[in-house]
Amino acid sequence: MRKLLAFTVTMALVAALAAYLVWTQERPVAHYLSDLRITLAVNEGQPAERGNLLGIQPELFPADYQSLERLHLKLSAYLQNARDLGLINPKTIVVLPEHIGTWLMLSGEKNELYQAAHLKDAMHWLSISNPLPFMRAWISATGDNRMDDAYLRMKAPAMAQDYQVLFGGLAKEFGVTLVAGSIALPNPTVSQGVLQVGHGALYNASLVFAADGLPLGQPQRQLYPIYDERGFIAPGDENTLSVVDTPAGRLGILVGSDSWYPDNYRKLNEQGAQLVAVPAFVTGRDTWDRPWRGFKSVSTPAEVSLKPEETSEGAAWRRLTLISQQPVSQATAGMSVFLRGQFWDLGSAGQSFLSSNGQVFADSDARGARLLNIWL
Numbered sequence: 001m002r003k004l005l006a007f008t009v010t011m012a013l014v015a016a017l018a019a020y021l022v023w024t025q026e027r028p029v030a031h032y033l034s035d036l037r038i039t040l041a042v043n044e045g046q047p048a049e050r051g052n053l054l055g056i057q058p059e060l061f062p063a064d065y066q067s068l069e070r071l072h073l074k075l076s077a078y079l080q081n082a083r084d085l086g087l088i089n090p091k092t093i094v095v096l097p098e099h100i101g102t103w104l105m106l107s108g109e110k111n112e113l114y115q116a117a118h119l120k121d122a123m124h125w126l127s128i129s130n131p132l133p134f135m136r137a138w139i140s141a142t143g144d145n146r147m148d149d150a151y152l153r154m155k156a157p158a159m160a161q162d163y164q165v166l167f168g169g170l171a172k173e174f175g176v177t178l179v180a181g182s183i184a185l186p187n188p189t190v191s192q193g194v195l196q197v198g199h200g201a202l203y204n205a206s207l208v209f210a211a212d213g214l215p216l217g218q219p220q221r222q223l224y225p226i227y228d229e230r231g232f233i234a235p236g237d238e239n240t241l242s243v244v245d246t247p248a249g250r251l252g253i254l255v256g257s258d259s260w261y262p263d264n265y266r267k268l269n270e271q272g273a274q275l276v277a278v279p280a281f282v283t284g285r286d287t288w289d290r291p292w293r294g295f296k297s298v299s300t301p302a303e304v305s306l307k308p309e310e311t312s313e314g315a316a317w318r319r320l321t322l323i324s325q326q327p328v329s330q331a332t333a334g335m336s337v338f339l340r341g342q343f344w345d346l347g348s349a350g351q352s353f354l355s356s357n358g359q360v361f362a363d364s365d366a367r368g369a370r371l372l373n374i375w376l
Contacts, residue, residue: 036077038369045375051091051248053335055372057352060341063114065106091247092176097339098281101183104159119344145231152184156197164195172213177246181279182206188219201234206253216244222255226296241267249274260320265329276323276334285347292316323355
């Protein structure tokens with residue numbers, strides 16, 4: 001009797017395990033209607049032969065990332081709208097927001113993940129739907145926050161490939177230079193024209209694609225990750241700020257609040273940066289209008305006099321981002337572009353803005369997807 005009971009229990013467990021493994025492989029795609037509209041919010045200057053900086057502040061949701069084709073449809077619709085408005089030419093530099101590539105971790109997942117009410121629930125679905133990759137990633141995690149590290153690490157090779165296919169493809173499709181926001185990957189590098197992942201720490205990095213779809217230079221790693229991400233995102237080398245040549249001029253990238261540090265602009269000046277792109281992301285629904293909480297990293301520049309809660313988050317971004325503010329920055333123009341949309345209960349804030357000759361031109365309305373353009 002005991003042997004029969006043990007055999008029955010064993011078979012039940014085997015059947016349950018087999019059913020679970022089959023379930024993890026199922027990826028039905030739900031029907032989804034996405035809003036492809038985008039508004040031209042800021043358009044400064046007159047068309048000229050020097051080209052333009054074109055910022056795309058998208059409005060994205062988890063379901064936009066269910067497939068690469070779906071995300072391409074939305075972003076290409078934004079770019080086609082810009083083309084129809086006469087804002088696309090061979091010297092156009094398109095700037096996308098921070099972490100637009102990081103959410104590629106959501107690609108090809110179960111409908112339950114996209115339909116979850118909370119970020120914590122969505123990440124739970126991510127881990128139980130990919131048990132073996134998640135376990136391997138958790139074992140190799142290097143950050144203090146092993147769970148968040150593992151969520152990002154578990155699909156890193158596929159994320160890197162999708163990132164290059166999508167954003168390199170968009171750059172080639174529209175014949176532009178494209179600053180592809182940023183993506184969190186373990187030790188990302190470009191080798192023989194291919195974005196590759198390595199071992200070790202995760203970095204929040206931005207890559208620029210030329211009009212032929214190939215990367216320009218190496219990924220620019222964020223130097224000062226915010227406190228909320230320091231448990232799983234490592235800081236880049238403070239001495240490594242690179243500038244790339246584009247048809248519109250020499251371009252420097254500062255990821256997120258790296259743009260708050262005056263010394264970063266001096267390093268770009270030394271390399272002859274004429275333009276600066278800032279992919280950015282601010283979490284929280286009302287954060288932009290709330291009191292600024294101060295520098296979000298371990299380092300506060302001695303020459304910055306702004307005190308926490310002295311002004312709003314949005315005003316602090318516009319004051320601290322020193323694009324084209326002589327003498328600190330010698331760039332002629334620059335742009336800060338924020339990721340918008342709703343990723344479960346995480347929320348997003350930020351209103352994109354651009355700078356030219358010491359003047360700031362800001363979008364006054366954060367609703368819906370936005371285009372910001374400045375002619376050089």
